[in-house]
Amino acid sequence: QVHLQQWGTGLLKPSDILSLTCAVYGETFSSSSWSWVRQPPGKGLEWIGEVHYNENTDYNPSLKSRVTILVDTSKNQFSLMLTSLTAADTAVYYCARGPAMVRGEGMDVWGRGTTVTVSS
Amino acid sequence: SYDLTQPPSVSVSPGQTASIPCSGDKLGDKYVCWYQQKPGQSPTLVIYRDNKRPSGIPERFSGSNSGDTATLTISWTQAVDEADYYCQAWDSGTVVFGGGTKLTVL
Numbered sequence: 001q002v003h004l005q006q007w008g009t010g011l012l013k014p015s016d017i018l019s020l021t022c023a024v025y026g027e028t029f030s031s032s033s034w035s036w037v038r039q040p041p042g043k044g045l046e047w048i049g050e051v052h053y054n055e056n057t058d059y060n061p062s063l064k065s066r067v068t069i070l071v072d073t074s075k076n077q078f079s080l081m082l083t084s085l086t087a088a089d090t091a092v093y094y095c096a097r098g099p100a101m102v103r104g105e106g107m108d109v110w111g112r113g114t115t116v117t118v119s120s
Numbered sequence: 121s122y123d124l125t126q127p128p129s130v131s132v133s134p135g136q137t138a139s140i141p142c143s144g145d146k147l148g149d150k151y152v153c154w155y156q157q158k159p160g161q162s163p164t165l166v167i168y169r170d171n172k173r174p175s176g177i178p179e180r181f182s183g184s185n186s187g188d189t190a191t192l193t194i195s196w197t198q199a200v201d202e203a204d205y206y207c208q209a210w211d212s213g214t215v216v217f218g219g220g221t222k223l224t225v226l
Binding site for chain 1: 121151152153154155157162163164165167168169170172174204206208210213214215216217218219220
């Protein structure tokens with residue numbers, strides 16, 4: 001059974017860099033795509049980006065200039081970096097398996113979420 | 121950018137059928153997924169590829185997608201189904217979520 005464990009710094013200051021990591025257990029990283037999704041307090045879900053099985057990446061156009069998703073296949077982990085933080089980046093950040101556009105498959109396994117607060 | 125529009129809230133009586141719409145330009149030409157999220161929990165995939173249910177999701181959950189509207193239907197709605205529901209599709213290789221609908225079971 002696939003399980004995702006995520007971690008990272010929860011309290012950051014404006015202009016800091018957010019760094020989160022998600023470890024994949026129970027599946028080889030290269031067998032799926034892997035995403036980051038965030039949810040500001042009291043608001044809806046926002047897709048940040050994904051890394052595909054071949055390590056290519058796609059990003060939300062609204063965040064693309066500040067986002068990097070990195071992969072460490074030797075550790076079966078993928079990471080999120082988000083630069084130039086502002087209070088608007090305060091959210092719960094989730095990692096997830098999927099989606100797969102060609103097959104219409106959604107994000108079927110999710111991490112527990114990491115609360116990130118950006119405040120001076 | 122591509123927008124998916126959902127009503128902020130839908131109410132239903134226990135045992136009745138709840139329908140949650142999601143609208144977008146030519147949405148029927150795209151695959152749609154649906155997620156359920158309860159307070160303090162991570163989202164759960166309840167429908168993929170317009171109308172397929174993942175393992176473990178009750179048969180009460182079904183989906184359809186045609187024209188500009190996709191619909192999540194919950195038959196014989198139970199109190200445990202009270203949650204936020206999000207539709208999701210793809211546009212130009214990027215993932216788009218709807219704004220979410222709060223389902224209240226009165």
